[in-house]
Amino acid sequence: MPVQTNRPGRRLRAVLAAAATLTTAGALIAALPAGAADGHHAGSGHPAGKGRYQDVQLLSFNDFHGNLEPPAGSSGQVTEDQADGTTKKIDAGGVEYLATSLRTARKGHPYSVTAAAGDLIGASPLLSGLFHDEPTVEAMNKLDLDVTSVGNHEFDEGAAELARMQNGGCHAKDGCFEDGRTFEGADYPYLAANVTDEKTGKPILKPYWVWKHNGVKIGFIGVTLEGTPNIVSADGVKGLKFHDEIETVNKYAKILDKQGVKSIVTLIHEGGVPASQSYNYDCDAPGAGSGVSGPIVDIAKGITPKVDALVTGHTHNAYACTIPDPAGRPRMVTSASSFGRLYTDTTLTYDRRTEDIVRTSVKSANHVVTRTQDKAADMTALIGRWNKLAAPVANQSVGHISADILGRGAGTPEEPLGDLIADAQLAHAKSLDPKTSLALMNPGGVRADLVYKATGSEGDGVVTYGEAFTVQPFSNTVNLADLTGAQVIEALQQQVSGGNEASPKILQPSAGLTYTLDMTKSGAARVVVDSIRLNGAAIDPAATYRVAMNSFLAGGGDGFAALGAGKNPLVGADDLKALNDYLTANSSAANPIAPPKADRITIIK
Numbered sequence: 001m002p003v004q005t006n007r008p009g010r011r012l013r014a015v016l017a018a019a020a021t022l023t024t025a026g027a028l029i030a031a032l033p034a035g036a037a038d039g040h041h042a043g044s045g046h047p048a049g050k051g052r053y054q055d056v057q058l059l060s061f062n063d064f065h066g067n068l069e070p071p072a073g074s075s076g077q078v079t080e081d082q083a084d085g086t087t088k089k090i091d092a093g094g095v096e097y098l099a100t101s102l103r104t105a106r107k108g109h110p111y112s113v114t115a116a117a118g119d120l121i122g123a124s125p126l127l128s129g130l131f132h133d134e135p136t137v138e139a140m141n142k143l144d145l146d147v148t149s150v151g152n153h154e155f156d157e158g159a160a161e162l163a164r165m166q167n168g169g170c171h172a173k174d175g176c177f178e179d180g181r182t183f184e185g186a187d188y189p190y191l192a193a194n195v196t197d198e199k200t201g202k203p204i205l206k207p208y209w210v211w212k213h214n215g216v217k218i219g220f221i222g223v224t225l226e227g228t229p230n231i232v233s234a235d236g237v238k239g240l241k242f243h244d245e246i247e248t249v250n251k252y253a254k255i256l257d258k259q260g261v262k263s264i265v266t267l268i269h270e271g272g273v274p275a276s277q278s279y280n281y282d283c284d285a286p287g288a289g290s291g292v293s294g295p296i297v298d299i300a301k302g303i304t305p306k307v308d309a310l311v312t313g314h315t316h317n318a319y320a321c322t323i324p325d326p327a328g329r330p331r332m333v334t335s336a337s338s339f340g341r342l343y344t345d346t347t348l349t350y351d352r353r354t355e356d357i358v359r360t361s362v363k364s365a366n367h368v369v370t371r372t373q374d375k376a377a378d379m380t381a382l383i384g385r386w387n388k389l390a391a392p393v394a395n396q397s398v399g400h401i402s403a404d405i406l407g408r409g410a411g412t413p414e415e416p417l418g419d420l421i422a423d424a425q426l427a428h429a430k431s432l433d434p435k436t437s438l439a440l441m442n443p444g445g446v447r448a449d450l451v452y453k454a455t456g457s458e459g460d461g462v463v464t465y466g467e468a469f470t471v472q473p474f475s476n477t478v479n480l481a482d483l484t485g486a487q488v489i490e491a492l493q494q495q496v497s498g499g500n501e502a503s504p505k506i507l508q509p510s511a512g513l514t515y516t517l518d519m520t521k522s523g524a525a526r527v528v529v530d531s532i533r534l535n536g537a538a539i540d541p542a543a544t545y546r547v548a549m550n551s552f553l554a555g556g557g558d559g560f561a562a563l564g565a566g567k568n569p570l571v572g573a574d575d576l577k578a579l580n581d582y583l584t585a586n587s588s589a590a591n592p593i594a595p596p597k598a599d600r601i602t603i604i605k
Contacts, residue, residue, distance in 0.1 A: 052353055053358065054216055056112070056350050057105070057106070057111060057113070057347060058112075058265065058309070059102055059106070060116060060117065060346065061098070061340065062311070062313030063117075063314065064121075065121070065123050066120075066122070066133055067093060067094070067095070067340055068125070068128055068135060068136060069125065070093050071341070072467075074408065074411075075093075077089045079278045081281060091370075092369050092371065093340045094369070094371060095376075097340075097376075100373050100374055100375065101343055102144075103376070113147075114144060114145050115146060116147075116267065116313075117148070117312055117314075118153075118269030118313050119151030119152065119153045121136050122153025122154060125448075125469065126390060129473045130469070132161065135383075138382060142376075147267070148189075148190055148191070149190070150192045150269065152224055152228040152269065154190065154224075155237055159204060168183050170183065171183075177389060189205075190205050190222070191208060191220065192205035193208060194242060210256070210261055216263075216350050217262075218261075219261040219264045220266075221249050221265075221267070225268075225269055226243060227242070227499075229242055231444070231557060233551070233552055234555055246302035249266050260355070263355065266307050268310055270295050270299060270313070271316075271317060272293055273317055274318065275291060278318075283321040291321040292333070294315060296333060300325070300331065304326065305327045305331075307331070308331065308359060309331065309332045309362060310331065310333045311335075318342055319366075320334045332346060332362045334366070343366070344366050345364070346362065346363065348362060349361035394469075395464055397464060397465075398464065399468075399584055399587040400593065401450055401461055401463055403595055404453075404595070405417045405596075407449050413601065413603060416597070416598045418446050419511070420582075420595075421579055422508045423582065425549070425579075426439035426510040428548070428572055428573060429480050429572060433546055435546045436547070438512060438534060438545065439509075439510040439549065440510070443506055445552065445575075446472075465580065469576060471579070474550075475574055476551045477550065477551045477574060477575065478549075479549055480547070480568075481566025481568065482547075482568045484542065484544055485542060485545060487565060488539055489541065494524075494562055496517065497524040501523055504526075507560075510548075512534055514602075515532040516601070516603075517602070517603045519603060520605070547566065550575050551571070
């Protein structure tokens, strides 16, 4: 079956059905699942306790990104601190194991609520992404997820598609994927308090939700990062406004308080960076310092003390730290890594007299979703059903590699897989315009590693369409534009300055582009301009260069305004097609592609 360049779901649609009826951002405020206002998964019906205090179990996770099957390579591992001071890697993740973990954790806890902090869908592996993430929403329903905030990736396909995720129906273009079966949507509410319709000024989704059980009430406010428009395609956020996280949460905390809801949890798709990459690092231990840094720190310090805990995400890190609220009182802030590798178990002690959380009694810890436990049979069946539909596309061989080619798992600013993708985009661009000089790839668009080891029926070193899809799931196009040498230099400087100064976003360069980054300096000065070379020659600020990049960067995404200022644009094929074509043309079983050396950027630390 030939690889096509249109949206992947079209390859498998079985039925052409009516388009989803919710086609505007305003429609998102429509029907939520029955029982949503009363905590539809709350506990087991045990009678209320007679004591003043009641422990409530809050199970949470974030950034699942459609990883129904266990993630491969480093994306499917977590780091654990050992008692002797060493660390070890543990294989983790997969919705069959996540379901077992959550169901086991709930045992003995009649007061239990499960929440998430966004990016459950979007940038998903083929098994979910091929079907516009319907399989993941079905899995979350089976997990008994109670509530989630939206994240930036919930907007990848726009407001109307997010409405369909909530309310169900067939995809507007691809229809339904199975005969006799219509997607029913999420049983849990998506919350988006700080996302409003530009025309009406009203939230596009419910801003908050209240969990109730036997007299216990806990309110949940959901927000995504204010900077979502900077990291999502323009079409995805068309007609929407994204507001300040602190102001929004404080606004709705007051509303909940006036309604008599004194216990409040914020689900926020923004996060931080812990001092250690080990999931069980004690960031509140003596000598640990602040424990976590990044945007979530200032946000947490600004959110009203009415909020008792924050469940966060976006940075794909693991932490369970206290950060002082504006009154100086410690408040729990958690994140459970990504891809379903961890879940957080937080105990909230509810005071029936004050109807508030006893903040000093809040306890929280991350737990590994191990692959040594039993698989949840219903999730195995779900995966099998969708895999059967995906198989004709997923199992195609598109190339061969001689070893793991690391993307996110590289842990370095320049990634071997990032370089390979840039080379692939340059090759595709040259087929359209031989004058193309270089290609640049955004690091956030490299979603996984290409793993050599066999999976399923695949032979060692074989790259399947499904594996390539997992690396490049966005359906961006490869775009060409004319940039001056000065604009190329400016784009390289924007990697480490402006909004990217605190957390640099290092563009992955195609072969022939070399330069030095001096990280001992600050801002744009980190880019050593005199070191920039293209095929051995210095970049001429006055010259014009034909540059290839994906459509996200061509729109100025990730803070690269210089790349968005290109002239004479030309839109090429799907970026996944460019990668697959490159792998096919440049590899075989006898001559596989070796990992690039990732030596195009010299870094001074």
